[in-house]
Each structure stands twice: as structure tokens, then as C-alpha cells.
Amino acid sequence: MAQKVLVPCSSSSSCGNVQFSPSRVHTQAIAFGGGLSQSSSRKNKSLALKAVAAKGETSAPVTAKSGHEILLFDALREGLEEEMARDPTVCVMGEDVGHYGGSYKVTKGLAEKFGDLRVLDTPICENSFTGMGIGAAMTGLRTVVEGMNMGFLLLAYNQISNNAGMLHYTSGGQFKIPVVIRGPGGVGKQLGAEHSQRLESYFQSVPGLQMVACSTPYNAKGLMKAAIRSDNPVILYEHVLLYNLKERIPDEEYVLCLEEAELVRPGKDITILTYSRMRHFVLQAAKTLVERGYDPEIIDIRSLKPFDLFTIGNSIKKTHKVLIVEECMRTGGIGASLRAAIVDNFWDFLDGRPECLSSQDVPTPYAATLEDATVVQPAQIIVKVEQMLQGLI
């Protein structure tokens, strides 16, 4: 039951119930995207008191007993259900989303509630059901296309790049494509190379697309709702291993801003930019770093395209050092683009080169030890941060 819609995104909406932190410097606001959100300072209030950021630390603005505890996949489901109930043009399509309830239970119960046409079980034809979702979106339906695993959407690359990304432009603005393409990606637990792909690096240069990555139940639900309400084609990246993350989220309805980054832990020594599963690794590493006396500022960039250069820039101006921790490959990943953007925009504020920890440029092996060696581990984050803060690199 929605009582009040909290939309912690600025532009025209007022952020009256959010406190403005005086430590944020608004220099050259016009160059970095205008007045973006101040909601992240809300988290300042609750987290600044604690010295250690725990792994399951809440990112959601709730007090101890209000709100409800929920797992991430259920938060996605809640967001989807609320949007489907609110707007009859929202429909979901994908493999086993209907009667089976979704291979990760994100659409569980929705087919019984909304019917087979609105929660459509498709045959295994990614290219054409993604195309179908895009074609339907051209007429005004708000389709949510689920890839059972993000990697399968490579079969639909043509539809996503040429149709979802370009149709608004090539039609001179006549058609908009309010499609949401979502699914789990990232390296799981020994799923094999083809089921451990990180598609954010492949889609990031497609013009016309917007990309967001969720990492906690709070932002998963908020981003799902925002993506559905957006008139642009949005790709929502979920992570296979984060579906069972538990958190307490507000009971009231809330919609997050798609283009906004989340300040997870304020600090002054170094800016660590991360997203998706790596956020939790960074938080784990941060425990140790704080014990050793360092004060990292951790930002979950959330918006993979476009980058929230405003939040990132303000952080870099404060700390002068930046480390990017990502799960993409080193070559052509999100980190590569982010490094370029940081160098272009904040060169004068950097004390050293922006560092990046990314996955190895290898197909993900099956063996557990090798798989662990493919992705960044908390120990590596600790070593890297110490090296940077001790001036060794």
C-alpha cells in the first residue's frame, strides 16, 4: 500500500525530506550534470557513526523496526508486481517466467495474478522474443524482457543494438522504446564460461541505451521501478550470486533515480568506485582497511551508462585518489570507460593515475580455484588500496 512516494532524485522534484551535507562541494555544477541527487547524504547520517562497514549493512533509509526484510529476488518481484498493478501496459516476457515462476523466482506468482499474456512464457528464441518486446514497445506497451542468463542475450544483440538503441533516433523521435531488458549476469559459482559473462562491457557503447546495475534489495526494487517507468530502453544488470541477499527495505513506495550513484560509505582517503557484486567485496575489504586506519569512500556507481560524474567528481575532488573495482574484463570493460571519463574530467584533481581492478581477460574456468583467480578478491582490494595510500604506486 503506497502512502508516500519518495523519489530521491533531484532535477525538478524537491528533496525536502533529505538533509544536505555541507561537505559536498558544488563547483562547476554545470559541467558535471547539474544539480543531481542529495539523497546519498541521507546515508551520511546513519553510516558516519559507525567505524566499520559490515557486509550486510543496510543501504536503505529505514529505522530498526519499520519496513520489511526481503531477499533481493523478492525485492525485484515486488517492484515488478507494483508496476504491473499500477500500469496495465507493463508486461513481462521471457523463458519460464510464467508458469515456472522464473528461473530465479523473480516473476514467481505473477502469471497467476496477471495472466498468461502479461507474463508470457516464450520459446527459446532470444533474438525474436527480444525483437517482439521491442516491436511491442514501439506501439506503447512497456515490456520487460528477461534473459534467463544475460549471456543468452548475445543472441539478441542485433535487436538490442539496432532496434532498441537506435529506433528513437533514426525515426526522428517518432517512436520511443520503453523496454526493460534484465537478467542475471556475472561470474557465479562454477557455472562455466558461457554462463558467466558480463554483458555490460559489450552493450556499453551502444548509443541510445541506458544501463543500470543493482546490488542490494533496496536499489534493486527502486531501479526496477524506475527502469519500467523510463521511456528509454534500459538494461538492468542483476547478479546471479546476489539474489539471496537480505535487507530491510521501506514499506512505502519508492522509485530511485536511474542516473544516480550511491554513496555507500563516506571517507576522505580514497574513492573506490564499484558496482554489483564487487560492492560487497569492497565493503568486506573496507572492514580490514578501516581497522588498519584508512578511510575509504565507497561509491556504488549503479548507473553504468551514463556515469554519475557529479557524485564521482565530488568524491575525487575530496580524496584525489580513485580505485575502480569491477567484475568486467580488463579490456573494454566498464572500468576502462570509467577511467577514461575520470582522466578526461578530473585530471587536475588526481594525485596519481586512476587504478582499476578488473577480472582477467580469460573465459571463466570451471575449477573453483581458477574461477576465484579470475575475479577480484577482497584481499587484492586491500593490497591495492594500501599500495595507493602508502604512495607505492
Add this chain to the structure above:
Amino acid sequence: MAMAMARWRQRLLSSACSSSSSSAAAPQALLRLASSALSRQSSSRGFAAAPDDTTPFVVDIPVPYAGHRCDPPEQRVETSAKELVDFFKVMYVMRRMEIAADSLYKAKFIRGFCHLYDGQEAVCVGMEAALTKEDAIITAYRDHCTHIGRGGTVLEVMAELMGRKSGCSLGKGGSMHMYNKEGNFYGGNGIVGAQTALGAGLAFAQKYNKQNAVSLALYGDGAANQGQLFEAMNISALWDLPVIFVCENNHYGMGTAEWRSAKSPEYYKRGDYVPGLKIDGMDVLAVKQGVRFAKEHALTKGPIVLEMDTYRYHGHSMSDPGSTYRTREEISGVRQERDPIERVRKLLLAKEIVTVADLKNLEKQAKAEVDEAVNQAKEGGQPETHELFTHVHVKGLKQLAYGPDRKEVIVPLP
């Protein structure tokens, strides 16, 4: 192999469709008397009574339909004088427009890829006669005439081809990306075969919104071998989506003849469990009848595949001379035997709906219309530089675009 080729060439030139005047005798004779009386009256006043006449009469369709898992429609179609004259007018405008595009391309006003539709006009004109604007059409890159059929103007098409801001896509789409939202025309797609999945999506939306309309997904004989087409056919048949798959078979996939690219060139049968109908695509009345039949089928029973047996006079695009993989005799043969405009002309004259002079007038008007549009389009301005960044995203996305030095903001994206 040579024998197969020769047989195939013969089929292309088959003159079974040339004799429009040898249709059924008796009702025609009556009509001829009536209309000649009218035309004697009207000839002194010029062009008046007969062309606006909407009284229906029946015309035979010479080339038989071929059905796959369905009973083909009757070989007779109802039409009227007005409709035939309109067909002639519109097809002639389309023909002139494509020829104008040819010369503009050679004069370097149009660049890049330009795929011309002349020879195939009967397909889109006949389709429109059987559809309403509620129905949706999506096609591939040979879309100039389809855009006109859906309500676009020649000026819009010409301006878009020349990259002017008065074009239908504001100059940002080009030849292969023409769209018309009011006319439910979804383009205009560059990648072969991808539009069939979109077409299934259009039909899905029509079913979702319970509209009593159909979607037509057009593709060529080259695209008929794409896997995504069969995926789209499967999901359409599975969910009874009101989609009509129309294969515009002009017998060449760019430079590759159909017998060299398809094991089974009977494209109307390729749907397997989806019924199909083969139509003479050079006969506008046959197309009208076939599409009307298909629309009924799609609304009641589910998807259907139509194969339009048609031909393009130009090459695949302007960079293709069109004569390296086929002989000039073949092209001129088809033009002589099966040209869609000539067929309608013969029908109009045989039924004495118009005189030769009237047709010449119509042709002059069409040429003037196209020339006027070309001149107006040439005067149109190029899009402004800031238009580079508009319509990348729908309004609401906060993003700034920088100049090349990455320091100065040149435009905030809307």
C-alpha cells in the same frame, strides 16, 4: 543446372499474366457500352465522370493463387473505376519517385545506400487497398514506396533521402529508416530479417490491446532464409498473433538468385504449419484480394504467409548495376510482359474508364508532383548541428554532451 536456370528464367517471364483484356466477356461488354457512353460525354469536358465512379465491377485474376494449408480465395476481385484510377495515379507517382531518386543518386544528392522499389509498386499499393490505417506495416530497407502508401508525402521521402531536416526522420535516418507513426508504419529497417521479430511484437501489442487489426511484416526472398523469421513464425502461430508475413519475392537476394540460395524457393510453404498463399505480385488487384483474404485469416485463425511474386527493375541498390547476375533481356522481358502499371493502364483503357489523353494528363501531373517535391526538398536545409544529440534518449535522461576538447559543454541533452 543450366536447364533449371532456363526453366526458372522462363517462369519469371511467364506471360500468363499479360492478358488483362482477355477476361470474362459478358459482364464486360455491358460495362463497355455503358462506360463508353459516359466517356463520350465526358471527353469534351476533359477528365470528369468515369474516374470518380465507385460502382463496383468484377475483374478476373489471370494468374492462379496457390495455397498451402488453406483454400485460396476466388480468382475474381471487385473493384471500381475510381479505385483503378487511384491505383494508376499512386503507382505512377511511386515509379516517378524512384526514377527521380535514381538520377538524384547519380548526381550525388543522395548518398550511401539507396534501394529502389520500381517494378514492385503493385505490392504496396494493393496491400493498402485491403488494409486500414489501424493495421501496422513493417518492412525492410526498400521502403520509400511503402512510406508513401502509409500516408507519407513524396517531399518527406525526397528530403529524407537527401538528408534534409524536412525529411520524415528529420534527416537522421536516411533511405533505410523511414517511419510514419500516424500511419502505423514502423519502418524502414536495415538489418535483413530483424523486422520480422518486430512485426510479431506489433501483432502482440494489437492482441494485447484487443484491437481488431493486423500487422504485416514484409521481408524479401533473401531474408526468407533467416532463422529469426522462423522463430517469429513459431511464436506467432503459438500465440495466434494477428500477423501476416509477406515475402516480397523479387527472385534475387542482392546478387544471388533464389535457386542459388534457397533449397525450397516456395516461400509461401516455408511456414510449414503456418498456412501460405502465393500471389502474383505484379497484379495489383490480385494483391488486394490476397491481402484481404489474409487479413480475415489473421484475425480469425492466426498468422499466414503471403508470397508476392514480383520483380525489381533496378539492381539491389544503386551501387549494384543489376545486370551482372541477370540479363538485360530478362529485365526488359518482365517489364514488357508483367509491368504493374502497364497492366492497370490496359485495364483502364479496355474498360474505357479513361482515354489515352487522360492517362497522359495523369502522368504529367505525377511527374510534376514529383519534380516539385524534388525541388522543394533540394531547397531544404541540412539539420542543425545540435540535432546530432537530440533523440538519442527520450527527454528525462540527464546527460551532457561535450565538445571535442571535453571542456566546454556544447549542449545539454534534452
